[in-house]
Amino acid sequence: MTSKYQRRFPEEFKDEAVRAYLDDPTATYASVAKNLGVSGETLRNWVKQHRKQQGASPRYQAPTSENEGLVGYDAVIAEENRRLRAELEKVKAERDILRKAAKYFAGETNW
Incomplete structure (x- = not known):
């Protein structure tokens, strides 16, 4: 309904x-839509329209030595x-x- x-x-709101x-x-x-108070479908349509106007996927990332040959979402995941x-290390x-x-401090206490 x-x-x-x-x-x-x-x-301006749509662009943001x-x-x-x-x-x-x-x-x-x-x-993102929940944070802005719009429906997810509305946001999806705005993004689709933006990408159509740009002519390319804005999430594209140029290949590096680590993600050679990956494009779009795969490159983002690789990054x-x-x-x-690095954070885990x-x-x-x-x-x-x-x-x-x-271990050091546990060995020092001799109460």
Whole structure:
């Protein structure tokens, strides 16, 4: 059932909504639309219209040595995986430092 009243949004609002979706590779239509108070289908239509006007997918990322040959969403996923692997290594190093510190201080206390 459709509403007899259709909400109108200014072009600036639409552009900001599309930019919010396209700038975050992990964003979904539903999550961005919910934050903005519009339907996911409306946002999807705005993004589709924007991509049609641009002539190419704004999420395209040029291939690098790590994601050679990947385009579009695959390149975004490859970049995210690279970033997460680096973060995991950092967290593992921090964990190991804390383990060594805990062992050191546990051995020092002789109450």
